[in-house]
Amino acid sequence: MIELIWAMDENWLIGKDNALPWHYPGDTAYFWRVAKDKTVLMGRQTYLSLKTIFKDKPLPFKKMYVGTTRSGTYDDAVTVPSVKTFLENTKEDILVIGGAVIYALALPHADRLHVTYILKAYEGDTHFPRFDLSRFKLVSKRLEPELIFAVYERIKP
């Protein structure tokens, strides 16, 4: 099972200066409820962004894969030189946690999407890639002030 989780504003913005453009405690809590103790895949920029937040503390995932085309290794993560090849071949359950580049590569493989819609427009530099949501069906929806938490599953052919 390949799942994606992200939060985006009404213009599909997801990032600014390699951080989130906003701070919604409700969304942060939701992210960690879904992602804690999961095997996750992210791009190097998102990994660096999370390391900045956690400083010396370990990131609370079961296992981390980090997409990077650079040589080198990380103490706490497995590097993935080709995200496309990785997703085509993995047998593990993977939660894809960003950013834009990695979401774009993962969308064709996605079985489930966790989308937080932020009902405002922010300033930033990174957007979620446009894709065809009609291939997915809504399976749950929850509202909080300024936020909609939606979960979609891919429609089986």
Ligand SMILES: NC(=O)c1ccc[n+]([C@@H]2O[C@H](COP(=O)([O-])OP(=O)(O)OC[C@H]3O[C@@H](n4cnc5c(N)ncnc54)[C@H](OP(=O)(O)O)[C@@H]3O)[C@@H](O)[C@H]2O)c1
């Ligand atoms: N709102 C949200 O839910 C959310 C979630 C996650 C992230 N974000 C935000 O998104 C922004 C970061 O996103 P981003 O798109 O700039 O970066 P990213 O997707 O996190 O990482 C991009 C990096 O992935 C590596 N990469 C790219 N293609 C690859 C491939 N085919 N195979 C293996 N590795 C590959 C490259 O690393 P090398 O340069 O090392 O080759 C590239 O620099 C930040 O602002 C972050 O806060 C938002």
